[in-house]
Amino acid sequence: MHINIRHFILKYVNILINEVVNKNVYIIYRMVILSLKIVLFYKLGGVIMYYNSSLPVYIQIKNDIINKIRLGIWKENEKIPSEVMLMKEYGAGRGTVRDAIRLIIDEGYLYIKKGIGTFVAQQEVGISIEPFVSLTYFIKMRGLELTTKVLEEKEIIVDSIISKQTGIKENTKCLYVKRLRILDNKPIGLEVFHFSHDEEEYFRDFDFTKGISHYLFEELKVSVTKMTMDLEVIKATGEEKELLQLQDDSKMIISNRVVNVNSQKEILYHLKFYCGEQLSKIGMDSFV
Secondary structure, three states, rough: OOOOOOHHHHHHHHHHHHHOOOHHHHHHHHHHHHHHHHHHHHOOOOOOOOOOHHHOHHHHHHHHHHHHHOOOOOOOOOEEOOHHHHHHHOOOOHHHHHHHHHHHHHHOEEEEOOOOEEEEEOOOOOOOOOEEEEEEEEEEEOOEEEEEEEEEEEEEEEHHHHHHHHHOOOOEEEEEEEEEEOOOOOEEEEEEEEEEEHHHHHHHHOOOOHHHHHHHHHOOOOOEEEEEEEEEEOOOOHHHHHHHHOOOEEEEEEEEEEEEEOOOOEEEEEEEEEEEEEEEEHHOOOOO
Protein backbone atom coordinates (compact mmCIF):
# COMPACT_ATOMS: atom_id res chain seq x y z
CA MET A 1 0.00 0.00 0.00
CA HIS A 2 1.49 3.38 -0.98
CA ILE A 3 1.41 6.41 1.27
CA ASN A 4 -0.61 9.53 0.43
CA ILE A 5 2.48 11.68 -0.15
CA ARG A 6 0.75 15.05 0.41
CA HIS A 7 -0.61 13.87 3.77
CA PHE A 8 2.77 12.39 4.69
CA ILE A 9 4.68 15.62 3.93
CA LEU A 10 2.19 17.84 5.82
CA LYS A 11 2.36 15.59 8.87
CA TYR A 12 6.15 15.44 8.63
CA VAL A 13 6.51 19.25 8.41
CA ASN A 14 4.13 19.65 11.37
CA ILE A 15 6.27 17.39 13.54
CA LEU A 16 9.45 19.17 12.45
CA ILE A 17 8.01 22.61 13.33
CA ASN A 18 6.97 21.35 16.79
CA GLU A 19 10.45 19.97 17.44
CA VAL A 20 12.06 23.26 16.33
CA VAL A 21 9.78 25.16 18.75
CA ASN A 22 10.72 22.71 21.52
CA LYS A 23 14.39 23.01 20.55
CA ASN A 24 14.84 19.23 20.50
CA VAL A 25 18.17 19.17 18.68
CA TYR A 26 18.51 15.36 18.44
CA ILE A 27 15.05 14.83 16.94
CA ILE A 28 15.60 17.71 14.50
CA TYR A 29 18.93 16.16 13.46
CA ARG A 30 17.32 12.74 12.90
CA MET A 31 14.48 14.25 10.87
CA VAL A 32 16.88 16.23 8.67
CA ILE A 33 18.80 13.01 7.96
CA LEU A 34 15.53 11.26 7.14
CA SER A 35 14.60 14.13 4.81
CA LEU A 36 17.84 13.70 2.91
CA LYS A 37 17.23 9.95 2.63
CA ILE A 38 13.73 10.54 1.26
CA VAL A 39 15.03 13.04 -1.32
CA LEU A 40 17.80 10.62 -2.35
CA PHE A 41 15.28 7.78 -2.54
CA TYR A 42 13.06 9.73 -4.94
CA LYS A 43 16.08 10.79 -7.03
CA LEU A 44 16.84 7.09 -7.47
CA GLY A 45 13.29 6.49 -8.65
CA GLY A 46 11.94 4.85 -5.50
CA VAL A 47 8.42 4.87 -4.08
CA ILE A 48 7.59 5.09 -0.39
CA MET A 49 5.81 1.95 0.78
CA TYR A 50 3.70 1.78 3.92
CA TYR A 51 4.23 -1.47 5.83
CA ASN A 52 2.07 -3.12 8.46
CA SER A 53 4.33 -3.65 11.50
CA SER A 54 2.49 -6.86 12.46
CA LEU A 55 3.46 -8.67 9.23
CA PRO A 56 6.99 -9.39 7.88
CA VAL A 57 8.00 -6.98 5.12
CA TYR A 58 8.88 -9.74 2.64
CA ILE A 59 5.34 -11.16 3.01
CA GLN A 60 3.83 -7.74 2.24
CA ILE A 61 6.08 -7.31 -0.80
CA LYS A 62 5.12 -10.81 -1.96
CA ASN A 63 1.41 -10.00 -1.63
CA ASP A 64 1.80 -6.70 -3.49
CA ILE A 65 3.64 -8.34 -6.40
CA ILE A 66 1.07 -11.14 -6.65
CA ASN A 67 -1.68 -8.50 -6.75
CA LYS A 68 0.09 -6.79 -9.66
CA ILE A 69 0.24 -10.09 -11.51
CA ARG A 70 -3.42 -10.89 -10.81
CA LEU A 71 -4.51 -7.42 -11.93
CA GLY A 72 -2.59 -7.82 -15.17
CA ILE A 73 -0.13 -4.99 -14.45
CA TRP A 74 2.57 -7.56 -15.18
CA LYS A 75 1.48 -9.84 -18.03
CA GLU A 76 2.10 -13.56 -18.53
CA ASN A 77 5.66 -14.26 -19.77
CA GLU A 78 6.60 -10.62 -19.18
CA LYS A 79 9.93 -9.95 -17.49
CA ILE A 80 9.47 -8.27 -14.10
CA PRO A 81 11.71 -5.41 -12.85
CA SER A 82 15.21 -6.35 -11.75
CA GLU A 83 16.12 -7.05 -8.15
CA VAL A 84 17.72 -3.61 -7.83
CA MET A 85 14.61 -1.89 -9.21
CA LEU A 86 12.39 -3.81 -6.78
CA MET A 87 14.66 -2.79 -3.89
CA LYS A 88 14.14 0.85 -4.91
CA GLU A 89 10.41 0.46 -5.43
CA TYR A 90 9.80 -1.16 -2.06
CA GLY A 91 12.54 0.57 -0.08
CA ALA A 92 13.76 -2.84 1.05
CA GLY A 93 17.05 -4.69 1.23
CA ARG A 94 18.26 -7.32 -1.22
CA GLY A 95 17.59 -10.23 1.16
CA THR A 96 14.02 -9.09 1.82
CA VAL A 97 13.23 -8.81 -1.90
CA ARG A 98 14.81 -12.20 -2.60
CA ASP A 99 12.72 -13.85 0.13
CA ALA A 100 9.56 -12.38 -1.40
CA ILE A 101 10.46 -13.49 -4.94
CA ARG A 102 11.37 -17.00 -3.75
CA LEU A 103 7.92 -17.43 -2.20
CA ILE A 104 6.19 -16.12 -5.33
CA ILE A 105 8.14 -18.61 -7.46
CA ASP A 106 7.16 -21.39 -5.02
CA GLU A 107 3.50 -20.41 -5.46
CA GLY A 108 3.79 -20.68 -9.24
CA TYR A 109 3.37 -17.04 -10.26
CA LEU A 110 6.95 -16.46 -11.44
CA TYR A 111 9.73 -18.45 -13.07
CA ILE A 112 13.42 -17.78 -13.69
CA LYS A 113 15.35 -17.86 -16.96
CA LYS A 114 18.99 -18.25 -16.00
CA GLY A 115 21.08 -15.30 -17.04
CA ILE A 116 18.04 -13.41 -18.34
CA GLY A 117 15.71 -12.60 -15.44
CA THR A 118 12.46 -13.45 -13.70
CA PHE A 119 9.20 -13.74 -15.64
CA VAL A 120 5.48 -13.96 -14.93
CA ALA A 121 4.29 -17.56 -15.20
CA GLN A 122 0.52 -17.06 -14.90
CA GLN A 123 -2.03 -14.70 -13.36
CA GLU A 124 -3.84 -17.39 -11.36
CA VAL A 125 -2.55 -20.63 -9.91
CA GLY A 126 -4.67 -23.75 -9.46
CA ILE A 127 -4.61 -26.17 -6.59
CA SER A 128 -1.63 -25.53 -4.31
CA ILE A 129 -0.10 -28.64 -2.80
CA GLU A 130 1.66 -26.81 0.07
CA PRO A 131 -1.13 -26.67 2.67
CA PHE A 132 -1.86 -30.37 2.17
CA VAL A 133 1.75 -31.33 2.91
CA SER A 134 2.29 -29.04 5.89
CA LEU A 135 -0.35 -26.49 6.79
CA THR A 136 1.83 -25.14 9.62
CA TYR A 137 4.68 -24.36 7.18
CA PHE A 138 2.27 -22.95 4.59
CA ILE A 139 0.81 -20.50 7.13
CA LYS A 140 4.19 -19.59 8.65
CA MET A 141 5.60 -18.68 5.23
CA ARG A 142 2.82 -16.12 4.94
CA GLY A 143 3.79 -14.46 8.20
CA LEU A 144 0.66 -15.66 10.00
CA GLU A 145 0.17 -17.70 13.15
CA LEU A 146 -1.78 -20.93 13.27
CA THR A 147 -3.24 -22.42 16.44
CA THR A 148 -4.49 -25.96 16.99
CA LYS A 149 -7.31 -27.38 19.07
CA VAL A 150 -7.16 -31.13 19.74
CA LEU A 151 -10.72 -32.47 19.64
CA GLU A 152 -9.97 -36.17 20.28
CA GLU A 153 -6.92 -38.27 21.10
CA LYS A 154 -7.43 -41.97 21.87
CA GLU A 155 -6.29 -45.51 21.11
CA ILE A 156 -8.73 -47.54 19.01
CA ILE A 157 -8.95 -50.97 17.35
CA VAL A 158 -8.90 -50.83 13.56
CA ASP A 159 -12.10 -52.31 12.15
CA SER A 160 -12.70 -53.33 8.52
CA ILE A 161 -14.00 -49.87 7.49
CA ILE A 162 -11.05 -47.98 8.98
CA SER A 163 -8.63 -50.55 7.54
CA LYS A 164 -10.06 -50.03 4.07
CA GLN A 165 -9.87 -46.24 4.43
CA THR A 166 -6.38 -46.04 5.92
CA GLY A 167 -4.51 -49.15 4.80
CA ILE A 168 -3.68 -50.01 8.43
CA LYS A 169 -4.13 -53.69 9.30
CA GLU A 170 -7.51 -54.76 10.62
CA ASN A 171 -7.79 -55.74 14.31
CA THR A 172 -4.60 -53.88 15.24
CA LYS A 173 -4.36 -50.89 17.56
CA CYS A 174 -3.86 -47.37 16.26
CA LEU A 175 -3.72 -43.88 17.73
CA TYR A 176 -6.66 -41.73 16.61
CA VAL A 177 -6.24 -37.94 16.68
CA LYS A 178 -8.71 -35.32 15.48
CA ARG A 179 -7.69 -31.68 15.56
CA LEU A 180 -8.94 -28.32 14.30
CA ARG A 181 -6.53 -25.80 12.74
CA ILE A 182 -7.45 -22.19 13.52
CA LEU A 183 -6.37 -18.85 12.03
CA ASP A 184 -7.54 -15.55 13.55
CA ASN A 185 -10.13 -17.42 15.64
CA LYS A 186 -11.63 -18.99 12.52
CA PRO A 187 -11.29 -22.73 11.74
CA ILE A 188 -9.61 -23.29 8.38
CA GLY A 189 -8.79 -27.00 8.48
CA LEU A 190 -9.83 -30.26 10.13
CA GLU A 191 -7.34 -33.12 10.43
CA VAL A 192 -8.13 -36.74 11.30
CA PHE A 193 -5.06 -38.92 11.89
CA HIS A 194 -4.73 -42.69 12.31
CA PHE A 195 -1.20 -43.53 13.51
CA SER A 196 -0.08 -47.14 13.13
CA HIS A 197 0.48 -48.88 16.47
CA ASP A 198 3.86 -50.17 15.21
CA GLU A 199 5.08 -46.58 14.86
CA GLU A 200 3.32 -45.20 17.94
CA GLU A 201 6.64 -44.70 19.77
CA TYR A 202 7.20 -41.55 17.73
CA PHE A 203 4.22 -39.92 19.44
CA ARG A 204 4.55 -41.04 23.01
CA ASP A 205 3.99 -37.86 25.10
CA PHE A 206 3.82 -35.75 21.94
CA ASP A 207 1.87 -32.47 22.12
CA PHE A 208 -0.57 -32.66 19.21
CA THR A 209 -1.12 -28.91 19.20
CA LYS A 210 2.34 -28.75 17.57
CA GLY A 211 3.28 -29.25 13.91
CA ILE A 212 3.47 -32.98 13.15
CA SER A 213 5.34 -32.82 9.82
CA HIS A 214 8.08 -30.62 11.27
CA TYR A 215 8.42 -32.89 14.32
CA LEU A 216 8.70 -36.08 12.27
CA PHE A 217 10.80 -34.98 9.35
CA GLU A 218 12.90 -32.12 10.77
CA GLU A 219 13.39 -33.06 14.42
CA LEU A 220 13.27 -36.87 14.35
CA LYS A 221 14.60 -37.12 10.77
CA VAL A 222 12.16 -39.92 9.95
CA SER A 223 12.89 -41.30 6.49
CA VAL A 224 9.81 -41.50 4.28
CA THR A 225 9.92 -44.24 1.65
CA LYS A 226 6.56 -43.48 0.08
CA MET A 227 3.76 -40.94 0.33
CA THR A 228 0.47 -41.09 -1.56
CA MET A 229 -2.17 -38.39 -1.62
CA ASP A 230 -5.42 -37.66 -3.39
CA LEU A 231 -7.71 -34.62 -3.49
CA GLU A 232 -11.46 -34.40 -3.89
CA VAL A 233 -13.85 -31.43 -3.99
CA ILE A 234 -17.33 -32.12 -2.61
CA LYS A 235 -20.33 -30.26 -1.20
CA ALA A 236 -19.76 -29.34 2.44
CA THR A 237 -21.87 -31.54 4.72
CA GLY A 238 -22.01 -33.18 8.13
CA GLU A 239 -19.81 -32.65 11.16
CA GLU A 240 -16.94 -31.37 9.00
CA LYS A 241 -19.10 -28.55 7.63
CA GLU A 242 -20.16 -27.56 11.15
CA LEU A 243 -16.64 -27.66 12.60
CA LEU A 244 -15.28 -25.57 9.71
CA GLN A 245 -18.25 -23.17 9.99
CA LEU A 246 -19.01 -23.42 6.27
CA GLN A 247 -22.14 -22.08 4.57
CA ASP A 248 -24.87 -24.37 3.18
CA ASP A 249 -23.82 -23.76 -0.43
CA SER A 250 -20.09 -24.18 0.29
CA LYS A 251 -17.73 -26.77 -1.11
CA MET A 252 -14.87 -28.35 0.76
CA ILE A 253 -11.67 -30.07 -0.26
CA ILE A 254 -10.77 -33.47 1.18
CA SER A 255 -7.24 -34.81 1.04
CA ASN A 256 -6.25 -38.39 1.94
CA ARG A 257 -2.56 -38.88 2.68
CA VAL A 258 -0.73 -42.10 3.54
CA VAL A 259 2.90 -41.90 4.73
CA ASN A 260 5.07 -45.03 4.62
CA VAL A 261 8.43 -45.51 6.34
CA ASN A 262 11.37 -47.97 6.42
CA SER A 263 12.37 -50.55 3.81
CA GLN A 264 9.16 -52.52 4.32
CA LYS A 265 7.17 -49.36 3.54
CA GLU A 266 5.08 -49.78 6.67
CA ILE A 267 2.34 -47.20 7.20
CA LEU A 268 3.34 -44.48 9.64
CA TYR A 269 0.01 -42.67 9.47
CA HIS A 270 -3.06 -41.89 7.43
CA LEU A 271 -4.35 -38.31 7.41
CA LYS A 272 -7.73 -37.12 6.20
CA PHE A 273 -7.64 -33.33 5.82
CA TYR A 274 -10.73 -31.18 5.29
CA CYS A 275 -10.78 -27.50 4.39
CA GLY A 276 -13.15 -24.97 2.88
CA GLU A 277 -12.74 -24.18 -0.82
CA GLN A 278 -12.26 -20.49 -0.05
CA LEU A 279 -9.04 -19.70 1.82
CA SER A 280 -8.56 -15.98 1.15
CA LYS A 281 -7.23 -15.43 4.70
CA ILE A 282 -4.02 -17.23 3.78
CA GLY A 283 -3.38 -15.41 0.55
CA MET A 284 -5.33 -17.53 -1.92
CA ASP A 285 -8.78 -16.59 -3.20
CA SER A 286 -9.55 -20.25 -3.73
CA PHE A 287 -7.82 -23.52 -4.39
CA VAL A 288 -9.88 -24.36 -7.47
